[in-house]
Amino acid sequence: MKLEKPDGEEEEEINPFTREERDRIIAAFQANRYYKGYAPLVEFLFFTGCRPSEALALQWKNVKQQVITFRRVLIYDGKKLVIQDKLKTQALRKFSINPQLAEIIAAIKPENSDPESLVFPSPKGKFIDWSNFTTRAWAKILASLAQDTVLSNGEILPGIEYRNPYQMRHTFCSLCREGDIASIQLAKWVGNSAEMIDRVYAKPVNRISVPIL
Template identity: 45%
Template sequence: MYSSQSEGKGNKGSVQFKNTKGRLQIVFSYPVQENGEIKRKRFYISTGYEDTPRNRQRVGDTVRTLQRDIDYGEVDLSLAKYQPYAALSTVSPIPLVPPNPPAKSQPTLNELWERYMEFKQPQVSPSTFCKDYTKQRNHIRRFPSQSLDDAIAIRDYLLGNLTPDAAKRCISQLKACCDWAVEDGIIETNPFSSMRIKAPKGLTEDEDVNPFSKEERDRVIQLFESDRYYKHYAHYVRFLFFTGARPSEVIGLQWKHITESVIRFRQAVVVSEGGLVLKEGLKTQRKRDFPITPEVEAILEEIKPAKIDPEAFVFRSPRGKFIDQHNFANRPWQAIMAKSGIPYRKSYQCRHTFISLCVEAHINSTAIERWTGTSAKMIDKHYGATNFTNLRPPDLT
């Protein structure tokens, strides 16, 4: 039976969802005539599903059909039209009241992320903002949907298009964004809060230790020194090998940081949204001093200009700009490694080589920590293991 109500379109209410003990119900109110009197009754339709964003999507066609029928005064009060999932569970009369105001529109995920980026930008370094937040924005723009109601579909898209580790990081960022939005009253609930993605634990750049031998190190340096195209980088590579400093710290080094006895690492060049920028402080500490050894002194003497400008940078690109470590790793470094006949390693292994050779020489791990900024615990855990092949038990007799 269809309602015979003849009122025009509008003012008849809207369809809503209700969570009843974890189960999803569709709720709506509708004016009906009883004993010559118009009353508004509330109807409850059990869907048979748990209340999840995905199941709300699943019954979307039913909800849209029902809303259309409400708007045009054509609701099937038997609810048969809204089967197979619908079943009338409760009908209760309520006083006829004006319709609820329209629900507050929900921002799209892309809009939400832009607002979150504005909030986070003053709180993080330029490199973190570029690497984490800008990259996440690019992921979000490629999502199949920008609606928070499609969180499950977004998760499935990430798992299908990214590595498990990248998908996990992306979901973690979405959780943090939506937590912030809930706290600020922008949205009511966080649809990503209960999502979990298990990813195989990989090694970070600081943990992936595969050092060069002394012979391999010297071979790489010699090839840079003799290369027609990339010899400009020879001193830079030597400096990486003989200080164990991070590339970002070396690129940020100015002549004012060089004293007679130590190199004062105080800043680093990092990637930002606008390109390479200089920032104060280092990756894991505010500052660090490195004693000038004969090898390092020789490198500095060879590149020291006749007249030193304290503000000038010690190592520059061939065009006099910041060395772009990403470009260096993809072009000069790969070209030299291909010529070397040595099993390929990333340029970050220059740092690992220095630390490993110090461990091999029985230098105290606390001293190495002071020189390189890597904790003694990390050194004992990741670098001592590289020398197990040469280790022999002592004579215990």
């Protein structure tokens, strides 16, 4: 049960979703009677690029009006889920809340939220079991989107290839790079080095014009 990627592994098998695929996955979670409770978590991961271990450990006291402070992670020690009071590569990391993210947070925040309570608890108020989420909710939602769909106007909506949920982080990073966000800024947002961002999330070469030399 992996919540944290070992050094080096985070750079492997990077196959991000497109913006359209991301939106279809979110919509599918929202519409599913069994798994719609996970939709806010899926949106949060897609729109922050944080590691799953950071989101699952997040408490309301670390979510302010304008900024989220990631300062702990949920890890599996081989026997049970435990909290580690530091991040993978740093003591803490701040992430600014934009209007898109503010809307997601506002929709799930209890009126009188306990500062110590989890932002993304399981239905029983415990830590979400990431392995269970991956093999059940994520796998079934992605399976439901795997086949091509013929729309009423005859247009064919391509099926979405299965990728593991860690690709939500890669999707955020890739879309930011496509949006010309500087490597050093993106690195601060997601807790990586700017060098790693440049090496792994370079803009697709087919979208860059060849210069006049």
